[in-house]
Amino acid sequence: MLAMEYRGPKRVRATQKPMPEIKHPQDAIVRVTRSCICGSDLHLYNGNVPDTRVGMTFGHEFCGIVEEVGPEVTKVKVGDHVLVPFNVACGECHFCKQGMFGNCHESNTQASAVGGIFGYSHTAGGYNGGQAEYARVPYANVGPTVIPEGMDPDDAVLLTDVVPTGYQAAEMAGIQKGDTVVVFGAGPVGIMAARCCWLFGAGRVIIIDKEDYRLEFARNYANCEAYNFEKDMDDPVVFIKKQTDFMGADCVIDAVGAEAAGNAMQTITGRKLLLQAGSATAMHWAINSVKKGGVVSVVGVYGPTDNLIPMGNVLNKGLTIRGNQASVKRLLPRLIEHVQNGVINPKALITHRIPLEEVADGYRLFSAKLDNCIKPLLVFPSANI
């Protein structure tokens, strides 16, 4: 089968690989119909996540047709078109039982801090991902969800990560009616987070990025105020203070993570020298621009070591910091409703359709923010849907 394959920092290719096999009685094999490249993949692509092995296939945002199931699979059957949440989750451990499907204890041997994630390095379990014609999907009774009648697969594929992550970002921000929320990062996740803030009753939503085309998109899609931190301000923290009568925002969302720009010291130590687990610029701004007693919600992904953040201000301001990998399965029922009722329109984010054969160009395009790319979708030779 044709699959994306990692060869080294900023080097990927499409190549022939052996078909995946059933390895556990609850496994399914799906023939992938849609698969996206995500901002999270860029951390791997840039070589910043420890234990990213050459030969691995990335991809944690995919849907596909069930081709084969293991003997214990009862919830999906061959021929079902399913969307596959990015978390590998058993559904029965102490954490899954509490709805923390992003923190399963039975899906990752290599690290205890992070649950299994498809195609996301050995630090997240060593699973080959969905940027391939076929993928092995463990715990097929738990994750894969049949795409409801009439739902466009382009919407479904964004329900595997971007929509739940954006939604959970807003949820974790503890938004109360009328709150002012600042979202750092106008990638797919930040844009979706900004859109979802309104569902929780925000009074004002401000998004900050450096790419004008993304800010323009966010303004239209999420009806939020959008500002460029390189052009519209000298200091984002002071800018937000001024915007909020010098009180700070009620809630701030970090939808940037380890690849953040905007502070040379953070960029050099975090992204070039890897002396910290990515550049913590957005997190730093978030802590310093939220009000005293405010909430910082972190969905931007950082690596497993350490980051330089102003911990003293977390203490002195009495902040609450909440972060997580999105618990996709927990949120799906509500979010499917929102999509079906037209409250959220995920597929509008997809700007590019790239054949799997050209996956290297796709990564470059998305990573370098070329051609006004918001969200790239990989299309497959074998998927005629």
Place this chain on the structure above:
Amino acid sequence: MENTLRDPQKLPGWGIDANPDNDPTYPMREPRLNVSQDPDSKHRPASLQPVDVEVLKSIERPNVSAVFGESSPPVGLSGMIRRFAFKYSESHYGHWLPLLLADRVNVVEGIIEDLGQGKVPNIFAEKGYAAEWKHNRTAFVAKMATIAAVTIGSILILTRDNEKKHKYRY
């Protein structure tokens, strides 16, 4: 650019998920359970994936998880470094720094593997430079020209040094 916005309260869905009880507590919506309240906190899935490839295990957990990824098991020098890394906990630089080193060694191993199979990796294509060429030509050409200039410059400086060295030879 202008920030002229519609009244958010007129957007579809404004406030429909508002939740005054969601003051920051943990976890959300589901009842919180601590380990001692959980009658079955050690519960594991009934079937375990047979361990038929080498799986490196974090020393912060007691066992191999019920399922695991079987991609790219540790091999060669990078594999040896990875095994060493897993002697340390996730809380230790001794774990993460060797893993990053192993990742870099693995890249070289990957190139050797390609060559061994009679395949010269097309690094230009793998880096997706076609996308830069198509959508970002000016900046891309400038970047490549800079790299070329620096490379040629370095070569010139190095060779000049060599000539100097020769000058003092008898």
